[in-house]
Amino acid sequence: MKRLALFFALTATTYxxxxxxxxxxxxxxGWTAQGPVNWAVEDGTITASExxxxxxxxxxxxxxxxxxxxFKAPLDTNSGIFxxxxxxxxxxxxxxxxxxxxxxxxxxxxxxxxxxxxxxGLGEKDEWRSYRLQVQKGVLSVTLDGEKLYELTVQxxxxxxxxxxxxxxxxxxxxxxxxxxLE
Numbered sequence: 680m681k682r683l684a685l686f687f688a689l690t691a692t693t694y695x696x697x698x699x700x701x702x703x704x705x706x707x708x709g710w711t712a713q714g715p716v717n718w719a720v721e722d723g724t725i726t727a728s729e730x731x732x733x734x735x736x737x738x739x740x741x742x743x744x745x746x747x748x749x750f751k752a753p754l755d756t757n758s759g760i761f762x763x764x765x766x767x768x769x770x771x772x773x774x775x776x777x778x779x780x781x782x783x784x785x786x787x788x789x790x791x792x793x794x795x796x797x798x799x800g801l802g803e804k805d806e807w808r809s810y811r812l813q814v815q816k817g818v819l820s821v822t823l824d825g826e827k828l829y830e831l832t833v834q835x836x837x838x839x840x841x842x843x844x845x846x847x848x849x850x851x852x853x854x855x856x857x858x859x860x861l862e
Contacts, residue, residue, distance in 0.1 A: 702856040709738050713766050716846045724854040727846040734843035736766050742839035743861040745813045749854050753805045756849030757781045762814050763840035776819055790823050796831050815861050
């Protein structure tokens, strides 16, 4: 209970100054499973490998922020990180911004924003990779493995929403998830 209280206390921090850890490395406190998936904590990571396509979402909603997350997705895994998301997404074009983690054969491979922008040539790697994602007033900035890929301005910016980790297909692992609030 103390960790959950600390989590909520940190979300009130001053904009742009402090990074907030969204995952304590030991529990799923502050996260909610939105479908039947075997979400678990293993060796300081959030993992999933079986279940129905769905999200693990933050309890809090966020509007403008910078998010850092590391992920490991073996070949042919399909997953993603959902920003400003509804708990259950019916349409990626209107219910969230989905930064995909998917093979090159996917219509939106790793580095792409589903239904908005296709990014090719970033490949699959069965090793730890990192995203640095920023949402600010309808502008998405995507950095993968330290390389800034693009900034995308969306016509109709999403309101505040959850951050979601997706299970779609294959084993996925996430760690070092942190957020910095922006004005």
